Amino acid sequence: MPRQEPRIRAKNFKEVALGYTPEMALEEANRCTQCPKRPCVDGCPVNVDIPEFIKALCEGNMPEAFKALKNKNALPGTCGRVCPQETQCEAKCTLAKQKAPVAIGRLERYVADWERNNKFAMLSASPLPLSSGKKVAVIGSGPAGLTAAADLAKKGHAVTIFEALHVGGGVLMYGIPEFRLPKEIVQNEVNFVKSLGVELVLDAVIGKINTLDELLNNGYDAVFLGTGAGLPMFLNIPGENLCGIYSANEWLTRINLMKAHLFPKYDTPLRMGKKVAVIGGGNVAMDAARCALRLCAEEVYIVYRRSEAELPARKEEVENAMEEGIIFKFPTNPIRFLDDGKGWVNGMECIEMELGESDTSGRRRPIPKKGSDTQSFDCFHH
Numbered sequence: 375m376p377r378q379e380p381r382i383r384a385k386n387f388k389e390v391a392l393g394y395t396p397e398m399a400l401e402e403a404n405r406c407t408q409c410p411k412r413p414c415v416d417g418c419p420v421n422v423d424i425p426e427f428i429k430a431l432c433e434g435n436m437p438e439a440f441k442a443l444k445n446k447n448a449l450p451g452t453c454g455r456v457c458p459q460e461t462q463c464e465a466k467c468t469l470a471k472q473k474a475p476v477a478i479g480r481l482e483r484y485v486a487d488w489e490r491n492n493k494f495a496m497l498s499a500s501p502l503p504l505s506s507g508k509k510v511a512v513i514g515s516g517p518a519g520l521t522a523a524a525d526l527a528k529k530g531h532a533v534t535i536f537e538a539l540h541v542g543g544g545v546l547m548y549g550i551p552e553f554r555l556p557k558e559i560v561q562n563e564v565n566f567v568k569s570l571g572v573e574l575v576l577d578a579v580i581g582k583i584n585t586l587d588e589l590l591n592n593g594y595d596a597v598f599l600g601t602g603a604g605l606p607m608f609l610n611i612p613g614e615n616l617c618g619i620y621s622a623n624e625w626l627t628r629i630n631l632m633k634a635h636l637f638p639k640y641d642t643p644l645r646m647g648k649k650v651a652v653i654g655g656g657n658v659a660m661d662a663a664r665c666a667l668r669l670c671a672e673e674v675y676i677v678y679r680r681s682e683a684e685l686p687a688r689k690e691e692v693e694n695a696m697e698e699g700i701i702f703k704f705p706t707n708p709i710r711f712l713d714d715g716k717g718w719v720n721g722m723e724c725i726e727m728e729l730g731e732s733d734t735s736g737r738r739r740p741i742p743k744k745g746s747d748t749q750s751f752d753c754f755h756h
Contacts, residue, residue, distance in 0.1 A: 516544020
């Protein structure tokens with residue numbers, strides 16, 4: 375798939391992956407063998423009719439491709455960009471045993487983008503079913519809440535989504551940068567869910583405006599909790615409470631929702647040193663590091679306690695980060711943060727690690743390497 379050049383994209387927040395051309399999409403779709411066992415469908419968490427939407431795409435019937443895709447998935451534009459297809463549907467693809475699997479996620483994105491550009495969804499919305507007489511409260515408008523709300527509405531239930539923040543989308547809005555998932559894509563899919571008759575109530579913190587019992591005692595027959603897994607993890611090492619050390623949650627929320635990357639046009643500051651260290655090796659770490667680079671940090675490091683082979687982030691995101699100039703430190707783990715004497719972080723001490731026995735995740739547990747010296751880094755913000 376075409377992408378922005380690394381030296382250009384590293385300085386802007388525009389989407390990195392540019393999407394298939396019609397010719398590319400057709401060429402890739404024609405690789406699908408339409409095998410009768412349909413293992414790709416079993417690999418999809420929501421059982422999208424993958425062969426059907428690809429077949430329609432091959433035949434040039436884009437409305438039918440979109441219908442087949444949207445029948446099971448309310449968020450195709452999002453899933454086509456950030457869903458880990460390589461471990462789900464594409465991992466099950468018959469072609470994966472011999473060569474590269476069909477790029478199902480990229481084809482999903484292509485069809486979803488066609489729909490958005492052609493405004494097909496609103497023109498072809500299926501009639502809503504008769505009311506079931508039941509009301510459901512959905513707490514949280516992230517991917518779980520939106521999906522649940524759409525499925526419930528399609529069954530005739532009256533659905534209200536309560537969202538704590540000022541915009542719908544949950545982690546899709548506050549946790550994933552624009553260059554990986556544009557806000558316009560998310561809001562298009564939020565609007566689709568609303569078109570099904572779902573009510574979205576913003577700035578509504580359940581537990582403060584209503585308790586769950588109050589919801590159930592005031593007309594709601596059921597409550598779906600889709601509040602996300604938003605609590606940050608900390609290292610519990612000395613110096614962790616110094617100014618200039620952010621959790622990824624705060625860092626990405628400030629950038630994504632509070633527009634800190636446009637300071638001073640928007641008055642949300644994000645103080646950052648010339649060197650930035652991001653601790654961890656998952657997708658969130660890649661997002662945080664690549665944001666720091668776009669905010670004009672001179673050097674950005676990913677500090678990860680295992681080896682490159684154990685990085686949990688998607689391969690595509692690791693490759694993008696490396697191409698953009700992110701520096702990876704393997705296998706390295708912080709042991710304390712250093713104080714500049716005024717309460718701000720100005721350095722970090724790390725120790726070299728090595729891999730021991732496997733832990734509960736199935737990966738080898740990182741342990742301090744015997745005889746290794748501490749490494750000092752200066753001018754870091756976490």
